[in-house]
Amino acid sequence: MLLREKVQEQIALLPEKFSLDELVEKLILIEKIQKGIHQSENDEVTSDEDLDIEISKW
Numbered sequence: 001m002l003l004r005e006k007v008q009e010q011i012a013l014l015p016e017k018f019s020l021d022e023l024v025e026k027l028i029l030i031e032k033i034q035k036g037i038h039q040s041e042n043d044e045v046t047s048d049e050d051l052d053i054e055i056s057k058w
Contacts, residue, residue, distance in 0.1 A: 002031050 010026050039045060046054075 002027065002034070006030055006034070 007027065010030055011023070014023065014026070
């Protein structure tokens with residue numbers, strides 16, 4: 001979930017003219033980054049070892 005403050009920060013960084021697609025892409029990226037940070041802080045990550053095992057199955 002995005003905070004209004006984060007959305008306002010990102011809008012302020014956009015050029016004077018921008019497309020709706022550019023805004024949506026930027027907001028999706030910010031949301032994914034925040035989700036990743038949250039997962040990392042809550043130890044909801046895959047270890048390197050587990051990842052190596054999964055990749056070897058491919």
